[in-house]
Amino acid sequence: MTEWTGRVEDRRLLTGAGRYAADALDRGTLHLAFLRAPVAGARITGLDVAEAAAMPGVAAVLTAADLAADGIGPIAHEALARDDGGPAVDRPQPILAGDEIGYAGQAVAAVVAETREAAQDAAEAIVLDTEDIDPPSGVAFLRRHGSAEDTEAALARAAHRATIEIEVPRVTAFALEPRAAIAWPQDDGRMLYRTSTQNPFAVRGQLAAQLNWAPERLHVVAEDVGGSFGLKGFMAPEDAVLCWAADRLGRAIAWLPGRSETMLGDAQGRGAHGRVTVGLGADLEILAIEAAFEIDAGAYPGRRAYGVMNNINGLTGMYRVPVLSVEIAGMLSARPPLAPFRGNGRPEATHAIERALDAVARAAGADPVEIRARNLIGADEMPVTTALGATIDCGDFARVMAAARALNGDPAPRRAAAEARGRLYGVGLANCIESAGGPMRQPKPDCARLDVDADGRVTVAPGVMSVGQGHETGLGAMVAARLGIDRSRIDYRHGDTEAVRFGRGSGGSSGLTVAGSALAVALDALIADGAARAADMLGCDAGDVSFRDGAFHRDGSNESVDLGRIAAEAGGWRIEETFTPDAATFPNGTHLCEVEIDPETGRTEVVRYAAVEDVGTVMNPVLVEGQLHGGIAQGLSLGLGERIVHDADGQLLTGSLMDYAMLRASDLPGLRLGTEEVPTALNPLGVKGVGEAGAVGATAALASAVSDALARAGVTDFDLPASPCRVWEALAAAGRDVPDA
Amino acid sequence: MTKQTFEITVDGETRSVIAEPDMPLLYALRGALEKKGPKFGCGLAQCGACTVLLDGEPIRSCVTPIDSVSGEVRTLDGLATDGTPHPVQAAFIEEEAPQCGYCTNGWMMYAVAMLEKNPDVSDQEIRDNFAGLKCRCGTHMAILRATKAAADAMKA
Ligand code: FES
Ligand code: FES
Numbered sequence: 001m002t003e004w005t006g007r008v009e010d011r012r013l014l015t016g017a018g019r020y021a022a023d024a025l026d027r028g029t030l031h032l033a034f035l036r037a038p039v040a041g042a043r044i045t046g047l048d049v050a051e052a053a054a055m056p057g058v059a060a061v062l063t064a065a066d067l068a069a070d071g072i073g074p075i076a077h078e079a080l081a082r083d084d085g086g087p088a089v090d091r092p093q094p095i096l097a098g099d100e101i102g103y104a105g106q107a108v109a110a111v112v113a114e115t116r117e118a119a120q121d122a123a124e125a126i127v128l129d130t131e132d133i134d135p136p137s138g139v140a141f142l143r144r145h146g147s148a149e150d151t152e153a154a155l156a157r158a159a160h161r162a163t164i165e166i167e168v169p170r171v172t173a174f175a176l177e178p179r180a181a182i183a184w185p186q187d188d189g190r191m192l193y194r195t196s197t198q199n200p201f202a203v204r205g206q207l208a209a210q211l212n213w214a215p216e217r218l219h220v221v222a223e224d225v226g227g228s229f230g231l232k233g234f235m236a237p238e239d240a241v242l243c244w245a246a247d248r249l250g251r252a253i254a255w256l257p258g259r260s261e262t263m264l265g266d267a268q269g270r271g272a273h274g275r276v277t278v279g280l281g282a283d284l285e286i287l288a289i290e291a292a293f294e295i296d297a298g299a300y301p302g303r304r305a306y307g308v309m310n311n312i313n314g315l316t317g318m319y320r321v322p323v324l325s326v327e328i329a330g331m332l333s334a335r336p337p338l339a340p341f342r343g344n345g346r347p348e349a350t351h352a353i354e355r356a357l358d359a360v361a362r363a364a365g366a367d368p369v370e371i372r373a374r375n376l377i378g379a380d381e382m383p384v385t386t387a388l389g390a391t392i393d394c395g396d397f398a399r400v401m402a403a404a405r406a407l408n409g410d411p412a413p414r415r416a417a418a419e420a421r422g423r424l425y426g427v428g429l430a431n432c433i434e435s436a437g438g439p440m441r442q443p444k445p446d447c448a449r450l451d452v453d454a455d456g457r458v459t460v461a462p463g464v465m466s467v468g469q470g471h472e473t474g475l476g477a478m479v480a481a482r483l484g485i486d487r488s489r490i491d492y493r494h495g496d497t498e499a500v501r502f503g504r505g506s507g508g509s510s511g512l513t514v515a516g517s518a519l520a521v522a523l524d525a526l527i528a529d530g531a532a533r534a535a536d537m538l539g540c541d542a543g544d545v546s547f548r549d550g551a552f553h554r555d556g557s558n559e560s561v562d563l564g565r566i567a568a569e570a571g572g573w574r575i576e577e578t579f580t581p582d583a584a585t586f587p588n589g590t591h592l593c594e595v596e597i598d599p600e601t602g603r604t605e606v607v608r609y610a611a612v613e614d615v616g617t618v619m620n621p622v623l624v625e626g627q628l629h630g631g632i633a634q635g636l637s638l639g640l641g642e643r644i645v646h647d648a649d650g651q652l653l654t655g656s657l658m659d660y661a662m663l664r665a666s667d668l669p670g671l672r673l674g675t676e677e678v679p680t681a682l683n684p685l686g687v688k689g690v691g692e693a694g695a696v697g698a699t700a701a702l703a704s705a706v707s708d709a710l711a712r713a714g715v716t717d718f719d720l721p722a723s724p725c726r727v728w729e730a731l732a733a734a735g736r737d738v739p740d741a
Numbered sequence: 742m743t744k745q746t747f748e749i750t751v752d753g754e755t756r757s758v759i760a761e762p763d764m765p766l767l768y769a770l771r772g773a774l775e776k777k778g779p780k781f782g783c784g785l786a787q788c789g790a791c792t793v794l795l796d797g798e799p800i801r802s803c804v805t806p807i808d809s810v811s812g813e814v815r816t817l818d819g820l821a822t823d824g825t826p827h828p829v830q831a832a833f834i835e836e837e838a839p840q841c842g843y844c845t846n847g848w849m850m851y852a853v854a855m856l857e858k859n860p861d862v863s864d865q866e867i868r869d870n871f872a873g874l875k876c877r878c879g880t881h882m883a884i885l886r887a888t889k890a891a892a893d894a895m896k897a
Binding site: 010011013017018020022025173174176177224225226227228256258259467468469630634658668670694 | 816
């Protein structure tokens with residue numbers, strides 16, 4: 001018989017016993033369906049729900065008028081002052097559209113009915129009349145950094161300079177588990193809200209503010225979550241509608257959307273256009289960077305559209321950059337709001353600088369790898385504060401870059417072999433560095449709770465939650481090792497606003513760095529507190545007590561008190577501690593990607609991939625590898641063809657996987673992954689964070705490889721995605737002799 | 742449409758379900774039949790999360806109307822026998838293949854279908870077998886390794 005080894009959570013996930021949001025659906029739960037706007041940029045001139053409300057099984061039809069009657073406004077948002085002095089734009093997102101429709105797919109009305117089908121049928125029977133108005137446009141927010149004058153002066157004396165443009169399309173998170181939720185009014189007047197989220201405390205806080213409830217009225221729970229990647233980290237309009245409707249009707253209500261609905265209605269990620277100029281001096285040293293980004297901020301540009309703005313520090317990469325000038329403008333559009341997607345601005349910044357370095361290397365006739373090596377910040381220069389104000393505490397970039405190149409090996413023979421077969425061959429390299437466990441300017445705390453019972457069982461509840469990372473295994477192992485008890489004596493709770501005082505949830509590569517550190521602090525506190533209690537019980541000084549194997553031993557005797565006895569004596573034993581990092585950490589890595597392009601079809605195949613990351617101390621190599629792997633797969637998937645497309649009228653053209661290209665297993669080569677550990681002193685574990693690292697490097701490395709391959713065929717200004725059609729067109733436009741498609 | 746009673750054999754048990762004839766098998770499985778292994782990922786036959794075996798062949802239960810089902814349905818929930826994991830489950834556990842685990846049902850069921858017919862498969866055949874499956878967490882390599890390990894175990 002096979003032992004259940006490996007990840008603790010896999011036992012339930014691999015037998016169908018996982019508990020995802022929809023798994024908790026009870027018989028008798030009502031279902032909610034939305035009427036979504038069929039047009040973008042419109043005014044509502046009529047909304048007739050009478051027929052829908054009279055349909056069989058319909059319990060309620062709810063609109064913006066009902067929200068207003070209950071005093072529930074739009075999702076408030078504090079507009080940012082613009083650095084160019086222009087007017088700050090405040091467009092709070094309605095929970096249900098009342099007067100104006102910002103984007104196609106926006107929720108206009110909600111139907112609650114006995115079955116999902118009845119709710120959907122009734123939603124279709126609502127009569128919505130609209131007239132076209134100008135879609136949202138113009139600048140919503142604008143931020144500037146650095147000195148335009150100094151940058152201009154430095155670029156003017158550059159020996160070499162190059163300008164590139166990058167287009168990072170909007171993408172959809174496409175977590176395999178669509179957003180789904182069930183709201184259950186409880187007998188005591190509270191609301192149990194089970195939802196597929198990565199941040200239950202954020203959802204609770206935002207819902208409470210939105211509905212004018214005390215936060216304690218809400219109990220938010222997410223047990224297993226089928227992927228999230230930034231999308232599920234906040235309250236969306238649907239969450240507010242569901243809790244509000246359940247409260248009004250006093251009945252449990254589920255919202256279980258289909259994939260077409262989430263493709264249409266989910267917030268989207270990325271969506272940036274960038275223009276970057278780099279100037280080099282005679283010794284190939286970077287003199288200056290000038291960059292301008294336009295973010296497609298959608299119809300309701302809230303805080304979650306600030307990804308590039310908040311993470312722009314990645315633009316100076318691992319390099320010495322004396323002067324720069326950056327402008328980031330958020331532009332209104334008739335598209336859904338933005339949400340973070342793995343990396344959230346970090347991949348865009350890395351993609352921009354690495355592409356620009358490739359281009360300036362080409363302009364200078366120099367080796368792009370050599371240019372990077374020459375400009376790296378040295379390990380002996382740490383800590384260093386960059387021109388964008390990031391303080392990098394430690395790192396050894398040259399070592400990381402050398403290790404990655406060694407892991408990848410010499411590409412020359414592979415290039416020669418592919419070219420002999422008539423293929424275009426590209427070799428790309430990207431250095432990436434990102435802030436983690438922040439926000440950079442003021443890192444947020446996380447929390448961890450330990451409860452010991454009279455049997456000596458320990459319940460761990462960290463403020464972080466897993467949406468696939470395997471924290472249950474990683475953090476559980478940490479507790480077992482520190483307390484010297486068997487893993488089977490440890491229970492684990494997460495994703496529950498009543499399991500711990502507060503929590504950051506999952507996001508910003510903060511799980512181990514912040515929550516893991518809070519847990520380390522809590523374990524120390526438990527042992528210190530236990531030593532004092534044990535000393536009392538043993539009638540000796542705490543200094544004469546030592547802890548091992550789950551018990552406190554009186555030195556020089558065979559007397560001991562175990563964890564359970566202390567808990568029994570105390571009538572329950574709880575320790576809760578928090579940890580706030582002094583500053584963000586900076587995981588960094590070098591990714592190498594090699595591609596073969598078939599000039600006849602335009603198909604790009606990733607044939608080799610190597611990456612070495614410094615994520616600080618590696619505590620669980622398998623979980624680290626999983627995170628890197630997942631991030632790289634996503635980064636490559638985005639670069640190879642993922643792209644949300646709306647037509648000129650704001651209609652979504654990529655509404656399913658028929659039109660939205662997501663990576664398959666056969667699109668990936670074997671990945672060679674390595675780590676170089678440069679532990680940080682910013683947390684007790686020495687860890688830097690790993691959740692976003694793979695995604696930050698991968699798209700940039702792919703872009704570098706594709707542009708290398710295409711440059712050899714005379715295409716100089718190509719940017720991702722490298723879908724066959726776009727590559728083929730670029731080759732044709734460069735006059736390369738390609739057969740008709 | 743009016744509801745009818747359907748008899749279906751799932752994981753070795755014959756059960757009856759009252760449903761409209763066009764109700765997707767997935768809903769019956771996850772609802773009245775309480776098989777939570779198959780998952781709703783897309784409802785459009787595009788991801789594989791809802792996969793079950795019908796007479797040994799993988800099908801997308803999200804687009805399979807219940808009235809079209811005749812034969813034996815096998816789900817993830819029924820793979821282990823008496824607490825002993827199926828060799829495919831054992832290999833996925835050993836390789837720590839899943840991350841969020843939401844897609845994993847599909848990969849395991851496709852692997853079971855392939856390997857129970859013939860465990861002697863090449864790497865390319867494994868990749869081809871998985872062509873229509875999606876994983877957003879990026880566990881592909883671990884899944885390929887696990888499937889290879891399962892194949893070896895089943896050959897032995
Ligand atoms: S849910 Fe059936 S294929 Fe996606
Ligand atoms: S493990 Fe999460 S989608 Fe595959």
